[in-house]
Amino acid sequence: MTMALSHGNVHSDTAKKEQIITEFFAKSLHIILESRSPFVSSRNYSGEQLASSPSSSSSSSSSCRPRDKWFNLALQECPAALENIDFWRQSNLEPMVVDVILIQQPINSELTYFSSKRDLFKHPSLKERPPNYLNLEQEDFGLEKRNEKVIERWVVQYESQKSKGNSSGSKRSSGNLHTLYKKSILLLRSLYVTVRLLPAYKLFRDLISSGQIKTYTLAHRLNSFAEPFTRREEADIQRFGFTPVDSSCGRLCVSVSYFNLLSDVGSETSTPISPHFILDYVGSPLADPLKSFPSLPVSQSSPLYSPFLRRHSWSFDAYRASLPSKFPSPSPTYSDSHASISKSRSQHPSPMSLPHHLPETFQAVTKNRGFDEYWPSPAFSPSTSLSPPTYIPSSDPCKALLRSESAPLSVPPAKPLNTLGFTKKQCLPPSPPIKTTRPGSVKTDKNAGTSSSAAEKFSLGRDESGRLSGVRISSNSSPRISISGSSSRLSIQDDFDDSEFACPFVVDEDDMIDRGGRPESFDQKSHQNESFEAGGLAPVRKSPDAAVGALVLMLNKAPPLRQDFTGSIASKTECSSNTIQASSLTAEGPRTTSSITSSGLLMSKTTSDALEELRGYREMKDLLLKQGSRSHMLDRSAADD
Amino acid sequence: MNCEVCQLKELEVEHFEIREVLRCILHTIMFHRALGLVRPKDVDLQLFDITYVQCGDVELEKKIDEKIDQFLCWVEKHPNKKSQICLSFYEVKNNKAMWFSNRVERLYWEHWYINFNVVQHPKAHSSKSHHSKVVDPGENSSGGESARRTTLEASLQDVLFQIIRFVNDKKDHIPSIPSREGISFPYDITIPSSSDTTFGMDMIKRMLQTGHPTMLS
Structure with missing residues (x-):
């Protein structure tokens, strides 16, 4: 400290130092998120980029952004990191806590996560920073069921040393910006290697590299404080602290707490390609x-x-x-x-x-x-x-x-x-x-x-x-x-x-006979395919008579209809006059089954029965229409039941 | 200037694993010592569930592979031996008087010793089987084999963390970052050779037995 003061350019040195520290935060965050957040990772195209610019210092000038030159570590574009660090710059030198969150979800709940996750984690405004900002949002989304777990916590902080006498051991290098910068480079290199050795990286790698859709994903949360782990969690946590980098009036510290038992997560929760x-x-x-x-x-x-x-x-x-x-x-x-x-x-x-x-x-x-x-x-x-x-x-x-x-066949839609x-x-x-x-x-x-x-x-x-x-x-x-x-x-x-086209009406009678014993719908369906295989567009060729014949044949062999079900449908499908509707609840059933073949499976009566019934009801209907008498109609309906 | 030495934990490897393990270790060290502008490149090991980082420098990669090839040749000739590879970093001091003779003085400031115990697969009877092992490493993948592999993976991971710790702990001896060409401090990789004191006796014996006149360097 005294050394720095003795220099005339104290302010510029201090500014440089602060810039180094700020950039160190940014780079650390970048390194962490790049290998943890599947949505910002560019791991997959690192190969291409390398091929195009084999990163020797000479060739890098053209492809390197200014950001890359910081700490001589050129990283992939990582929008999330940039976004987050912008907030960070405004709250200078506060601790930066990056939680890496494993989100496991029941098999069909992933949508919830995806629809809300980004809102939760993409804008971790450090400025506003309501303590439970994220949690509140989760509740708003009704996501309490989501299974989240912080599996890694990175803490990057600058510990300022108020008492200058303490740093006697590091005095020699503390005033030297170059040393600070060099050591920062070293720390970031080892950070870069370490993030790839920790268990969470395997999850991340699986997440982004396999052709599988996982039932888990990784998210991150940026904050300036660390929510404490539970005691139970503490027992499973391992820690790795990087050796702090001393500077003139403080030191840069990076540490990580992580769960080491994640190896089974990936295999358990991954769902194979199906x-x-x-x-x-x-x-x-x-x-x-x-x-x-x-x-x-x-x-x-x-x-x-x-x-x-x-x-x-x-x-x-x-x-x-x-x-x-x-x-x-x-x-x-x-x-x-x-x-x-x-x-x-x-x-x-x-x-x-x-x-x-x-x-x-x-x-x-x-x-x-x-x-x-x-x-x-x-x-x-x-x-x-x-x-x-x-x-x-x-x-x-x-x-x-x-x-x-x-390539797709060019079939006109x-x-x-x-x-x-x-x-x-x-x-x-x-x-x-x-x-x-x-x-x-x-x-x-x-x-x-x-x-x-x-x-x-x-x-x-x-x-x-x-x-x-x-x-x-x-x-x-x-x-x-x-x-x-x-x-x-x-x-x-x-x-x-x-x-x-190949619906029952148009199917050859031979085919129908073959299939006589089967349930209608299956008959029809298979006919669709078969008739199509035979050359398709069968309906055009078939005479209406043949089709009707086929239908009758099929109906005769159809499985029983279920009375009550047909009734319910009939009530809706009735298209005759309203005066009859009340009494024809069941009467319409047969008609429905004959037309809506698909419902046949549920019927307990055979369709032939239904046809007979229908015929009967038709007669009744005619009668009713003729007589037009209300009392008669009631009698009929009573008789029907 | 201090010369720091890091002895990495010994790894018990089979022949077909040497290349990958060695690559992983050497590149990891180099990544921490190539302090010029690098564009890191992640590499997933084939044999192990480990990802390491390369500097993305073609020349460096080539040189490392060359050295690994040499080491593999040496291992072929000296099966079932413990062996050591040393990665050293130095500074060059030009001796002004001797400048025209191009003589330079190397000031070593760091040595990394990578220690291997190359074991032979139980089923392999001679060094000739190495190739078949490489081709079909899974042939003998019994429970014991996979357990061995798991152990090696963990050990390799330990070694990588050992590197990281060393890098973190020892920073003061590192010279200022070269701004010249090249991303790394000057370095060399030494593999066992006749001139190596550690292995000198073995090699002399070997030469006497096999009549091989030269050793790889």
């Missing part, structure tokens, strides 16, 4: 638009999708390249390359802004059902009951697609649309294409000639889709599908749309 994941992940941008507009008719929605479909049928790179404008950073795995993008996304906390959340669902959702619980989108809410079953099965046929590399327009068959929900299940179910309702409520539709749709999932899987095994599977999602959608 078709479902890939589907969700890649297909979601596809699927999500539909999800958000559950009531969109297929005819309207498919043109919207076609671009997405193509996009997704290509490789991840193509996906990444094409996506960012609308769907930034699809997953944590790939987010490194989109650091800036993910950052920008993180600045849009609004849970309603679908585009921002779509990608997050892919990265986050390990189970599709997580969707419903965490999607605040109002557009989505009406379909909550429907989506889980529809969504999962619909994704199955796409498994193969996701792995396919070939308009084709399915047109066909949809005039297919008035009661065929099964055409759902196989990724998200068309929902529209399909709606259409089925229409076929039933009803103006049923949305809720009714959805419940219906769920039944259908649930049942159809098996069918769809089997359809995957058909050669036709497998071929299309290797081509593209688009082509598959086309296949399935085409298959809608």
Whole structure:
């Protein structure tokens, strides 16, 4: 201290020293976050950068930013660190506590985390710094269930030494800025190596490098104080303190407390690549638009999708390249390359802004059902009951697609649309294409000639889709599908749309007989595929008579109908005059079953019974209309029961 | 000037592990001593769940690999021996009088000793099997093998932390950072050779037995 004072340039030295210290904080934070925060990491492209600028000091001048030259350590761009350190500069020389947080989540709760995490951790304003800032936000988001654990705590601080006499041991070097700088370099080098040796780095590495979507992630929290660990935690904590760097009036200290028992976390919580994941992940941008507009008719929605479909049928790179404008950073795995993008996304906390959340669902959702619980989108809410079953099965046929590399077949999306327009068959929900299940179910309702409520539709749709999932899987095994599977999602959608032509009415009687013993819906479904395999577009060739014959045949062999269920549907599907409606609750049941084939499985009566009943009720109806007498009508209804 | 010495813990390695382990250690030390502007490069070990850091300097990498090759050759000829690699840092002092003769004086200020105990795989009968081991290291991966590997991984991690601690503890002896070309202080890597006193006897014996006239240096 006295040495410094003896110099004339005390102020400049002090300023330099403070700058070194400030930059030391910044660099430390940068080093830590770069290897802990999966959303800012650039670990993946360090190779490229090295190739382009092999970092010898001579070549570095062109590629090096001024920041890189500090401490002779050129780091990757790390927006989060820069952002955070800006706050830091304003609260100079306060301790900097960086908590690395492991967030484990139940399999379907990841969305919660993703939708809120960024808001929580991206703006740790040190200026305002309400003590429980983060916790409060969590509660606001209803995230108490989230399983968070601080697994590492880095403390960077500058301990000023008030009593100057104490630092006798380090006096020799303390006044020397060069020494301070050199030792800071050394400390940062060892910090850089150490962050990669600690257990948390393995989690981070797994998080960003594997093709897996994890049920955990890492976040960070920056503060100027350390919330104490619990005593139980303390027992498991290990500490590593870097040797402080002395300066003229204080010392730079870096230390880390960490849990050493993390090795099992990664293996336990990681979820291996499964078709479902890939589907969700890649297909979601596809699927999500539909999800958000559950009531969109297929005819309207498919043109919207076609671009997405193509996009997704290509490789991840193509996906990444094409996506960012609308769907930034699809997953944590790939987010490194989109650091800036993910950052920008993180600045849009609004849970309603679908585009921002779509990608997050892919990265986050390990189970599709997580969707419903965490999607605040109002557009989505009406379909909550429907989506889980529809969504999962619909994704199955796409498994193969996701792995396919070939370019998509150029199947005009308009084709399915047109066909949809005039297919008035009661065929099964055409759902196989990724998200068309929902529209399909709606259409089925229409076929039933009803103006049923949305809720009714959805419940219906769920039944259908649930049942159809098996069918769809089997359809995957058909050669036709497998071929299309290797081509593209688009082509598959086309296949399935085409298959809608092949509804029961148009199927050859031979085929029908073959399948006579099976439940209707399965019959129809398999017919869709088969008829399509046989050359598709069967409906055009079939005569209406043949179709009717086939239907009758099928109905005769159909499984029993369940009376009560048909009744409930009938009440909605009734399209005849209102005077009859009261008495025809059950009467409409048969009609429903004959038209809504998909509900057949639930019926306890056979459809032939139902047809007979229907006939009877028709007669009754006629009678009633003729007589028009209220008393007569009541009598009839009583008799019916 | 002080000359600090760091004796790193001995590692019991098999032949096929030497290259990776040695690379990891040498680069880690160099990263702490190449105090010029570096653009660090993370490297994940293949055999172990460890990530170390390189300086990202091609020349340095090349030199280290060369030395490792030499050491491997030496190990081939001296199986089942303890061995030591030394990484030393020095300052160059030009002797003005001798300037034209290009004679320089090296002032060593730090030595790092990397100690290996190269063991042979139980199934390997001769040094010829080294290659097959390299090709198929997992062949004998019984429980014992994986336990051994785990132990080695932990030991290697210990050595890396030992390096870090040493770097942290000993800073005063480091000369001022060279602003000249090159990112690192001048250094050399010495591997066992006939001139090495530690291994001199072994090598002489060896030479007598095998008739090999030269040793690698």
